[in-house]
Amino acid sequence: MKRLFILLALMMIGFGLNAQITSSHEADSRNLSRSATYYEFTGSWVVGGVTQDTLYWELFTNKDGPTIVNARVELTRKGTTDTYDCDLQGKVFENGTYAALTESAANTASLELTDTTRVVSSEGNAPASTYYRYYRVVFNDDNACAATDSVIITKVAFKVYPQ
Numbered sequence: 001m002k003r004l005f006i007l008l009a010l011m012m013i014g015f016g017l018n019a020q021i022t023s024s025h026e027a028d029s030r031n032l033s034r035s036a037t038y039y040e041f042t043g044s045w046v047v048g049g050v051t052q053d054t055l056y057w058e059l060f061t062n063k064d065g066p067t068i069v070n071a072r073v074e075l076t077r078k079g080t081t082d083t084y085d086c087d088l089q090g091k092v093f094e095n096g097t098y099a100a101l102t103e104s105a106a107n108t109a110s111l112e113l114t115d116t117t118r119v120v121s122s123e124g125n126a127p128a129s130t131y132y133r134y135y136r137v138v139f140n141d142d143n144a145c146a147a148t149d150s151v152i153i154t155k156v157a158f159k160v161y162p163q
Contacts, residue, residue, distance in 0.1 A: 025052045025054065025055055025056075026055075026056055026057075026058065027041065027043070027045050027055045027056060027057050027153075027156075028041045028043075028057050028058075029057070029058040029059075029060075030058075030059055030060070031059075031060040031062055032059065032060065032061055032062045032063075032160065033062065034062055034063070034064075036062075036160075037159065037160045037161070037162065038157070038158065038159050038160070039059055039157070039158050040155055040156070040157040040158075041057045041155065041156040041157075042154065042155050043153075043154070044152060044153075044154060045152070045153045046150050046151070046152055046153075047084065047139050047140065047141055047150060047151050047153065048079075048082060048084065048141040048145040048146075048149055048150035048151055049078075049079075049145060049146075049147050049148070049149060049150035051150065053140055053141045053143060053145065054138065054139070054140035054141075055138075055139050055140075055153070056136050056137060056138040056139070057136060057137050057156040058134065058135070058136040059134070059135050059136065059158045059160075060094075060133060060134050061132075061133055061134070061135065061160050062133075063133070063160065063162050065131075065162055065163055066131040066162075066163040067131070067132065067133075067160050067161060067162050067163060068114075068115050068160075068161045068163065069088070069090070069115045069132075069135045069158055069159065069160050069161070070112060070113065070114050070115070070158070070159045070161075071088050071112070071113045071135070071137050071156065071157065071158050071159075072110070072111070072112045072113075072155070072156070072157045072159075073086055073107075073110060073111055073112075073113070073137060073139060073153060073155070073156050074110045074153070074154050074155040074156075074157075075107075075109070075110055075151045075152060075153045075154065076151065076152050076154070077108050077109070077150075077151050077152075078148075078149065078150050078151070078152065079146060079148050079149025079150060080149070081146050081148075081149050082141055082142050082144070082145045082146060082149040083105065083107075083108075083141075083142045084107045084108065084139065084140065084141055084142070084151055085103070085104065085105050085107065085138075085139070085140050085142075086104045086107045086111060086113065086137065086138070086139045087100055087101075087102065087103045087104065087113075087137070087138045088100075088101045088102040088113040088114075088115060088135065088136075088137055089101055089135065089136050089137075089138060090115065090117075090132030090134065090135050090136075091132060091133070091134045092131065092132060092133055092134070093133075093134075094134065096134075098134075098136060099117075099132075101113075101115045101116070101117050101132075101135075102114060102115065102116060107139075108151075113137065115132075115135075135158060137156050137158075139151075139153060
């Protein structure tokens with residue numbers, strides 16, 4: 001009986017520690033209609049503290065031609081000790097790998113991210129490797145976030161500019 005009690009106590013401790021582990025989480029994902037060029041994710045998502053350490057919002061542009069995207073993240077901060085990164089990423093295919101388009105470190109207030117990868121060549125064309133169909137905003141803490149420090153994200157907006 002004593003062994004069973006010890007085993008149950010160790011299992012409860014293990015479950016309690018596991019509940020404190022944070023991870024990456026998709027906040028939301030949407031497909032634009034062919035005619036749409038703007039989308040807002042609204043809600044209340046917390047990054048840092050004892051909640052998620054990484055959140056991301058994904059948008060499939062659903063456009064036939066190349067696009068440029070701007071994103072805006074609106075947030076409020078609780079605490080003053082930790083740093084947060086926010087990145088705009090893009091990929092071509094659903095099962096592809098995201099490429100970093102804009103990386104912004106040490107964010108503590110609302111910010112805007114702009115896709116600056118579409119550099120036009122002397123012929124007036126951007127290289128095909130910079131045409132993306134999927135975009136996402138990734139927001140994460142510094143992986144050593146104090147329990148008293150976090151950000152509350154209330155809006156992530158995407159503006160798509162078809163080229």
